[in-house]
Amino acid sequence: MLGQVPRRPTDTGGMFSVSYYSENSDGRAAFVKALDYSAAMRHPNSARLLQAMTESYNFERDLLDSCQRQRMSRIVRLLDSGSITDPQFGHTVDYLVFEPADGDVRRALDDMDAFDTGWALRACHHAAVGLQQLHSALVAHQDVKPSNLLVFGEFMAKLGDLGRSSRQGTAAPHDPAAVRGDPAYAPPELLYGHVDPDWQVRCQACDLYLLGSLILFIFTRTQTTAELLRRLPTVLKPAQFGGTFGGPYPTVLPYLINAFDEVTEGFEKQLAGKRAGELATHFRLLCHPDPTQRGDEKRRQRGQNPYTLERLISRLDVLRRDAEVGFLRKSTS
Amino acid sequence: MSAAERDTQRQVIPRWRDLVSTIAHRELEPVRQLDSVSFLPSDEDREGLHQREREFEDHGSLSFAADLVSASLVLGPTPRTVAAARVMVDDPRTPEMARLTAASVLHQAEGSPEPDNDVDAADQAARRRAIRDLRGRLHSNPRNAIKWAELARHYTTEGHARKAINAMRLALAMAPADRFILRGAVRLWVHLREPDVAVDVLKAARSVVVTDPWLLASDIAAAATAGRTSRNIRTARQMVTQGRHTPFAMSELISALATLELVAGQSRRARKLFRSALADPNENSIAQAEWASQHLTGLDIDADQIEKSAEARARDQSVGDDVEGTLGSTWEWLIDQPFSAEPAIFGSYHASMWQRFDEGARFAKEGLRANPRDWLLLNNRAFCLACMDQWADAERLIREAEHLAPTEEQPTVMATQGLIRFRAGDVAAGRDLYEQAIAQLDDRAQRIRAELMLTSELVRAGDPTAPQAAQRIIDQIVGSSNRDLMIWIAFLPRQARL
Numbered sequence: 013m014l015g016q017v018p019r020r021p022t023d024t025g026g027m028f029s030v031s032y033y034s035e036n037s038d039g040r041a042a043f044v045k046a047l048d049y050s051a052a053m054r055h056p057n058s059a060r061l062l063q064a065m066t067e068s069y070n071f072e073r074d075l076l077d078s079c080q081r082q083r084m085s086r087i088v089r090l091l092d093s094g095s096i097t098d099p100q101f102g103h104t105v106d107y108l109v110f111e112p113a114d115g116d117v118r119r120a121l122d123d124m125d126a127f128d129t130g131w132a133l134r135a136c137h138h139a140a141v142g143l144q145q146l147h148s149a150l151v152a153h154q155d156v157k158p159s160n161l162l163v164f165g166e167f168m169a170k171l172g173d174l175g176r177s178s179r180q181g182t183a184a185p186h187d188p189a190a191v192r193g194d195p196a197y198a199p200p201e202l203l204y205g206h207v208d209p210d211w212q213v214r215c216q217a218c219d220l221y222l223l224g225s226l227i228l229f230i231f232t233r234t235q236t237t238a239e240l241l242r243r244l245p246t247v248l249k250p251a252q253f254g255g256t257f258g259g260p261y262p263t264v265l266p267y268l269i270n271a272f273d274e275v276t277e278g279f280e281k282q283l284a285g286k287r288a289g290e291l292a293t294h295f296r297l298l299c300h301p302d303p304t305q306r307g308d309e310k311r312r313q314r315g316q317n318p319y320t321l322e323r324l325i326s327r328l329d330v331l332r333r334d335a336e337v338g339f340l341r342k343s344t345s
Numbered sequence: 346m347s348a349a350e351r352d353t354q355r356q357v358i359p360r361w362r363d364l365v366s367t368i369a370h371r372e373l374e375p376v377r378q379l380d381s382v383s384f385l386p387s388d389e390d391r392e393g394l395h396q397r398e399r400e401f402e403d404h405g406s407l408s409f410a411a412d413l414v415s416a417s418l419v420l421g422p423t424p425r426t427v428a429a430a431r432v433m434v435d436d437p438r439t440p441e442m443a444r445l446t447a448a449s450v451l452h453q454a455e456g457s458p459e460p461d462n463d464v465d466a467a468d469q470a471a472r473r474r475a476i477r478d479l480r481g482r483l484h485s486n487p488r489n490a491i492k493w494a495e496l497a498r499h500y501t502t503e504g505h506a507r508k509a510i511n512a513m514r515l516a517l518a519m520a521p522a523d524r525f526i527l528r529g530a531v532r533l534w535v536h537l538r539e540p541d542v543a544v545d546v547l548k549a550a551r552s553v554v555v556t557d558p559w560l561l562a563s564d565i566a567a568a569a570t571a572g573r574t575s576r577n578i579r580t581a582r583q584m585v586t587q588g589r590h591t592p593f594a595m596s597e598l599i600s601a602l603a604t605l606e607l608v609a610g611q612s613r614r615a616r617k618l619f620r621s622a623l624a625d626p627n628e629n630s631i632a633q634a635e636w637a638s639q640h641l642t643g644l645d646i647d648a649d650q651i652e653k654s655a656e657a658r659a660r661d662q663s664v665g666d667d668v669e670g671t672l673g674s675t676w677e678w679l680i681d682q683p684f685s686a687e688p689a690i691f692g693s694y695h696a697s698m699w700q701r702f703d704e705g706a707r708f709a710k711e712g713l714r715a716n717p718r719d720w721l722l723l724n725n726r727a728f729c730l731a732c733m734d735q736w737a738d739a740e741r742l743i744r745e746a747e748h749l750a751p752t753e754e755q756p757t758v759m760a761t762q763g764l765i766r767f768r769a770g771d772v773a774a775g776r777d778l779y780e781q782a783i784a785q786l787d788d789r790a791q792r793i794r795a796e797l798m799l800t801s802e803l804v805r806a807g808d809p810t811a812p813q814a815a816q817r818i819i820d821q822i823v824g825s826s827n828r829d830l831m832i833w834i835a836f837l838p839r840q841a842r843l
Contacts, residue, residue, distance in 0.1 A: 118408035127438070158412055159400075194393040195386065196416035203419075233411035233433070233443035238418035242449060245368045247375065252386055253419055256375055266520040270364070270491035277482065278442045296486075 033112065041112040042091055050103050067185040069106045072175050075151060076108070079174070082149055086142030088113070088162055088172040110172065113162035117230060120163040129285075132230045133332035135161065135169045139226055140328055142171035143219050144321040150180040152215030155193030156222035158229050178215045193218075195253070197225055197237055200268055200301050203250045206261035208303060216319035217303035223321075224298025227291075228275075232282055236275060236299045243271035268301035275299075287331050294324055354608060355636040356566040357600045359559070360629050360682060361498055361532035364491055367525055370628060376558055376594040386420045394420045401429050407436045411443050414450055427454045469714070472683075475499050490519035494526045497533060501684040504715045506537055517546065522553040524560060531563045536684060536715075540571035555580050558590050562597035569605065578605070585621075592625035600630040607637055616644050623650060632656035639664075655681055659691060664828075668699045675708070684715040686722060693725035697732070698832050705729040720750035720758070728761050736768040756785040760795045767802040775802060790827050793818065801836045 034044045047069055052061045076090035092109035114120070117135055124131070139161050146153055153160075155176040162172045176193045178184050190207050191198045199221035201208075208214045225236040241249055248267050249255020257264055280292035300306050307318035360370070367373060397413040402425065410429035417426040433439050433447035479496045483489060493516035500509035513533050516526050527550055534543035547554050547564045554560040554577065561581045568575035575581075581598055584590065603618030619634050623646065626634070631650050635657035638644040651657045655677035662670040672692060679688035689712020696705030709726035716722055723746035730739040743765060747758045763778030779799040786792040797818050803811035815837050822830040 122406040196419045235415040238415035266490040273486045
């Protein structure tokens with residue numbers, strides 16, 4: 013790397029990672045995520061933290077390598093990875109170099125003069141394909157959110173930041189945490205500490221929820237967890253997130269379902285056009301507060317994995333094409 | 346005869362309100378002090394929030410504002426959350442859902458109440474709209490226990506008992522251990538005069554009932570209404586002794602136990618328990634204590650506490666001469682529990698006693714919507730209409746009341762029939778009916794009241810013996826020191842009272 017440009021406002025990362033926008037000698041741009049060990053060393057629990065950071069780095073790098081090998085077209089590409097030693101202070105810096113995006117979905121939405129339903133559905137479709145590619149490799153993303161849906165040019169979106177992912181059968185450093193991704197977007201069951209021992213329910217159902225919430229954000233600029241919690245009184249909100257509820261998850265579920273129905277109704281009301289109901293139904297199946305009710309009910313009844321996204325992907329594609337010929341009115345903004 | 350009151354033993358049957366009001370009345374709060382501790386999200390949890398904050402600072406545009414507001418709703422507000430919400434409200438491109446969310450954040454930040462979209466319980470048209478709306482929503486999303494319970498409540502208020510039962514059964518099937526739904530179910534079946542079913546509903550949820558004082562209270566009260574003794578009284582007493590629950594969560598349970606003691610004649614124990622229930626009472630416990638205070642000496646309730654319960658206020662004010670206060674509080678009580686016959690009976694009786702016949706008829710009419718087969722409401726409305734000389738309508742109602750009233754209550758109905766005959770101009774038939782009723786009435790106060798009404802009608806009809814009879818009745822009432830009868834004296838025409 014020849015030069016570094018200052019951190020862009022839209023770059024994200026953990027507490028001890030630093031992101032850069034860089035160029036190499038050929039002028040090819042790249043996005044660099046570097047682990048800031050020096051900051052971690054000042055932490056009171058530095059030894060454990062350094063170990064966790066190293067494990068996280070290795071886990072993410074290996075996962076990205078694996079995605080690359082499996083040609084996952086909707087996962088952001090890892091261009092390079094390695095370690096360098098800071099010549100001045102002697103610190104070792106681990107880095108990951110990614111293909112550079114034009115920004116994330118928030119910026120793309122704000123740059124539009126008017127909301128483009130076709131474009132929005134394309135972005136949703138690409139996010140769903142990205143997740144399905146990961147799920148096929150028994151990987152769950154766990155941190156799908158607007159800042160992690162990266163936009164490349166006018167027609168391409170990819171999922172980025174696999175730092176909180178989980179791979180079935182492989183221990184990840186962040187596995188013990190109930191909420192692995194950003195808690196602001198996390199499905200309600202995890203905020204209430206209800207962790208299903210089954211990996212599919214625990215991780216893939218979480219991804220479905222996050223995908224549904226991303227779809228909601230793209231169309232309404234709200235997200236499901238916030239909309240659910242804002243409809244609950246303090247006594248029913250989780251104890252760690254502004255509430256006092258400490259009971260088992262099934263006891264709060266009727267209230268979450270009630271709030272969720274209101275969110276779904278609001279979403280459907282806001283959408284217009286022939287296929288609006290269908291999109292709201294997909295949202296409902298993705299984000300249901302009961303993780304065992306998410307996904308494809310027919311597959312569940314047949315004893316198959318209900319969290320597969322194949323059908324949704326094909327329907328989103330149909331909806332996108334419909335939108336482009338005007339079945340879904342461009343009326344959500 | 347006259348309008349009448351139902352002298353029933355009050356039990357702490359749970360109030361049945363919509364979810365928002367139930368929450369506002371704190372009846373979904375945790376039952377233990379330790380359960381009600383709120384923790385803050387950890388620094389690590391909030392890291393993403395600070396990231397959203399920095400992004401909003403740099404971009405300031407709609408999606409970044411929306412992302413920060415959403416994250417703040419989960420992880421708590423940041424210094425920039427309000428500014429972000431303002432960006433959302435001001436941007437014409439903001440989708441409607443996001444605009445509502447931002448407006449709610451601004452309302453909260455400014456401490457102003459959010460616009461109230463609740464159905465006005467006093468408005469029948471609004472209630473019918475609410476039923477239509479709920480049915481439509483349940484058609485789309487039928488697996489919503491809360492909405493089924495809400496629909497059951499609206500159906501009950503509109504007098505559709507069978508539909509209410511079906512809706513409540515669905516709610517119970519979906520959430521068989523939920524406090525809000527179980528207490529609503531108890532109220533429904535007690536309202537439908539099937540307290541045994543209420544007891545059975547709680548029996549099916551025994552594992553939660555024995556750990557939740559709100560449900561234990563409902564169980565004891567429902568069993569007492571059914572004339573049974575709850576199987577959980579020992580558990581309830583242990584719960585009181587252990588003192589592990591908040592005083593507020595225990596208030597109904599202690600009131601229920603206090604009522605059992607009162608009925609058993611254990612006044613000292615009842616008084617002690619009622620006082621304990623009033624340490625931090627809910628609205629229902631205050632009303633229960635106010636009712637008990639009229640049967641138990643030395644149980645004083647703070648004026649501040651009485652103020653918090655419309656029923657308690659109505660009962661308290663009715664003891665004095667504050668007719669406006671009594672009727673106003675009774676309307677409030679009826680609006681709070683629009684399906685309940687009790688406030689309508691109480692209101693129609695007290696309005697009648699103070700000769701506010703139009704208001705009395707309205708109270709009874711409101712009560713009859715949810716309780717169309719309540720003979721006493723029919724009787725009270727017929728009485729009020731007859732007093733306003735609308736005897737034809739009164740005749741129709743009293744025929745229905747006669748058909749529905751149990752044998753022991755027939756004299757009351759017969760007396761009202763007498764009044765109607767008088768007002769229809771048939772003095773002989775009126776007198777005959779009154780005399781038959783008086784002969785059958787066991788209760789002395791009721792008998793005197795019927796005699797007073799008969800005399801009053803005879804004076805109006807110009808019977809020469811009536812003034813003398815009036816004097817005799819006045820003497821009897823003065824001798825009885827019955828406060829209500831003293832007020833009823835005003836029914837005698839002025840010349841008979843001189």
